[in-house]
Every structure is written in structure tokens, then in C-alpha cells.
Amino acid sequence: MSTNDLILTYLDIWNERDSAAREALMTSVLTDDSLYSDPDYAGLRGHAELSKAIGKAQQSFGDLRFTLGTVIGTHHDRALFTWRLGTVATGYDVVEFTGDRISGIIGFFA
Template sequence: MSDFDSVIERYLAIWNETDPVARRAAIGETFAEGVRYVDPLAAVEGRDALDAVIGAAQQQFAGLVFSSGGPVDAHHDQARFTWHLGRPGEEPLVVGFDVAERDAEGRIFQVLGFIDHAPTH
């Protein structure tokens, strides 16, 4: 397991953290202050804005869990990885693909997200 694997594990754990105080603390440890997060549904900058996006996603997808969709492919300070969103033990409802870049301190400063599969209704 590379050090980027553990960064992505923390990244997915943050998306699953429902305690706002714990989630905000984890965001502070994992993401750079001016983090830029862009996916088809959001484009935000900063830890507070990212926290708000994650909180909104948790409300919208209550009861669903983010998990790894396969190995992390990383080189230098960038990684690409697939994630799943669904009920544990079931087929994922949503499959996505993200690219994350980290800074010299090892914090994620940019995430570019894509949705590969989502329900059509």
C-alpha cells in the first residue's frame, strides 16, 4: 500500500463521517486550506465549502456509504481512483472517478470528480 492509498482511505472516510465536528477536524488534517473541489454537482474552494458539500451529500444520500472501487493509481503527487456509493453489501447506486492532487505537506489541494454511473431517475 502506498502512502497515497492511506490518503484516499482518509478521503473516503471523511465522506462517510456524519459527526460534523469529527468531519471538520479530519478535513483540516487531510485537505489544504484552499482546497479546490469540482464535480458535476459542485465547484467549491476552501475547507468550509468542501465540508458543506459533504454534509449536503450525506443528507441527500442518507444511509448510503462511499467505498473504494478498486486500487489507487498514483504517481508524483497525484492519484486517480474509483469510488462507489451505495448500501453496504449491495451493488453501488453511483460509481465515480476522482483525481486528487496533494501539496508538499501531503494535503489534498485539488479534487476533480466525475460520475461514471448514476441512476437515471
């Protein structure tokens, strides 16, 4: 999978409402011990913790969906990109790769 494909699939995780389907997406692009942090959550480790946080966050999203803005840059084992949540929110994420999967995500709200 290309870097762009990994990022798009990661955003699909945030859009997936079915927990079993979300877990399948997570398995395809996140390491088992992936680490997630954003202004609302610090140090979520692994698929179960992230999935629980996503399910909780989705309750306030309504029908809004995440889309990719721009992949600003990539180097070595990291990428920086922008995202949009419908027309109401934007942000930046830095992802870190281990092999062909994402092992760390740091999110920022704009």
C-alpha cells in the first residue's frame, strides 16, 4: 500500500460506524500496538482503545465524514497531512510508519 493509500484507509477507520468492520480496517493499516494522541485523547494504545474513542467521538459527528485534505510531506518513516470533518472542522495529523503499517498518530485540530 502506498503512503496515500495508508492515510486514506486510516481516515476510513474514523468514518466506519460498524465496530467489526472498523477492526478489520485497523488490522490492515495499524500495528497491533499503535499509539494515538490528539487534544482529546492522550496515549491510546492498540486497536481496542482507539476504536472505543472513535465510537464515542462518532456520536457527536452526526453524518459528517473525514476526508483527506493534502499530504503536506513525507520523509523517512513519517507523513504530515491535513484532513477535514465535513465543513465544520479541519486538522493535521502526523503518522509514523513501522514497515508497511501505521504505528503512531498524533492529531492536531486547526
